[in-house]
Amino acid sequence: MNPVLDSKVQNAVRPDASWLSLLQVGAKEVFQIMLQTELKELPNAQELTVTGNVTAMIGLAGALCGVMSIRCDSRSAEKMTGRMLGSVGAVDPKDVPDAIAEICNMVAGNFKSKITPLAENCMLSVPTVIRGDDYEMVAVSDGDQITLGLSYDGSPIWFCLAVHS
Amino acid sequence: MKRPRILIVDDSSVMRKIVERSLRQAGLDLGDVVEAGNGIEALAAVREGAFDLILSDINMPAMDGLEFLRQLATVEGAKGTPVVIVTTEGSESRVVEALSIGAKGYLRKPFTPDQIKERVSPLLEVLR
Numbered sequence: 001m002n003p004v005l006d007s008k009v010q011n012a013v014r015p016d017a018s019w020l021s022l023l024q025v026g027a028k029e030v031f032q033i034m035l036q037t038e039l040k041e042l043p044n045a046q047e048l049t050v051t052g053n054v055t056a057m058i059g060l061a062g063a064l065c066g067v068m069s070i071r072c073d074s075r076s077a078e079k080m081t082g083r084m085l086g087s088v089g090a091v092d093p094k095d096v097p098d099a100i101a102e103i104c105n106m107v108a109g110n111f112k113s114k115i116t117p118l119a120e121n122c123m124l125s126v127p128t129v130i131r132g133d134d135y136e137m138v139a140v141s142d143g144d145q146i147t148l149g150l151s152y153d154g155s156p157i158w159f160c161l162a163v164h165s
Numbered sequence: 166m167k168r169p170r171i172l173i174v175d176d177s178s179v180m181r182k183i184v185e186r187s188l189r190q191a192g193l194d195l196g197d198v199v200e201a202g203n204g205i206e207a208l209a210a211v212r213e214g215a216f217d218l219i220l221s222d223i224n225m226p227a228m229d230g231l232e233f234l235r236q237l238a239t240v241e242g243a244k245g246t247p248v249v250i251v252t253t254e255g256s257e258s259r260v261v262e263a264l265s266i267g268a269k270g271y272l273r274k275p276f277t278p279d280q281i282k283e284r285v286s287p288l289l290e291v292l293r
Contacts, residue, residue: 029275098177098180105177109252120258126224
């Protein structure tokens with residue numbers, strides 16, 4: 001018996017209109033604190049396609065079931081890794097997926113901590129990272145999806161929350 | 166003051182580096198810093214030698230931070246070692262659980278060097 005997962009039945013939480021801005025605040029805080037970088041608005045984000053050859057994903061279970069993902073291009077991922085580690089010059093390629101996974105982990109954790117019913121009743125999985133030049137992310141569930149596009153150092157970075165119905 | 170010997174436990178090698186870097190940025194004069202990727206590796210490290218402070222994540226594969234805390238209490242010579250939990254886990258009940266089984270402090274990621282110093286410094290005062 002897992003009390004957190006058991007609580008799903010009693011305390012299932014559905015997305016509302018505030019979640020997009022909470023996700024934005026949560027993501028910006030992580031970048032500000034851990035990368036000393038400000039994420040900016042991405043012009044025409046709603047008209048753009050979510051692309052990028054690095055994706056980190058983390059599962060959510062409990063009062064909310066779904067997947068939080070972050071997607072960006074590999075150059076941005078390398079820059080973020082360097083900022084996180086305070087590196088000067090090239091980063092170790094082995095650190096890149098680890099850094100992006102940890103950013104995804106922190107954004108998901110920070111986001112859920114801002115939604116009272118989720119802070120206590122939603123668990124995060126260990127993150128996973130996908131890299132490649134040609135892939136498409138498809139949410140097979142018919143639940144809600146929140147997509148947030150922001151600009152990191154002039155390049156798009158996408159934060160997606162796919163909620164399982 | 167004796168330079169503290171520190172164990173950093175996190176499945177992310179990047180986060181282990183960030184924790185060490187933050188401790189140094191906060192002005193702490195560290196001695197030996199040992200890293201472990203999960204609770205099992207951390208238990209092996211504490212059996213090999215004593216630490217002045219342990220900073221541990223909760224969500225890790227193989228053995229999580231809560232189980233590590235439980236087992237740490239059974240390791241001869243490691244029982245009094247202060248442990249600070251450093252995690253994205255925002256659940257109050259898991260924090261309370263960690264504190265009830267021996268953690269001396271809690272720090273939520275993301276964190277600043279000042280925040281890590283605030284949690285860690287009082288625990289290192291005994292080394293003065």
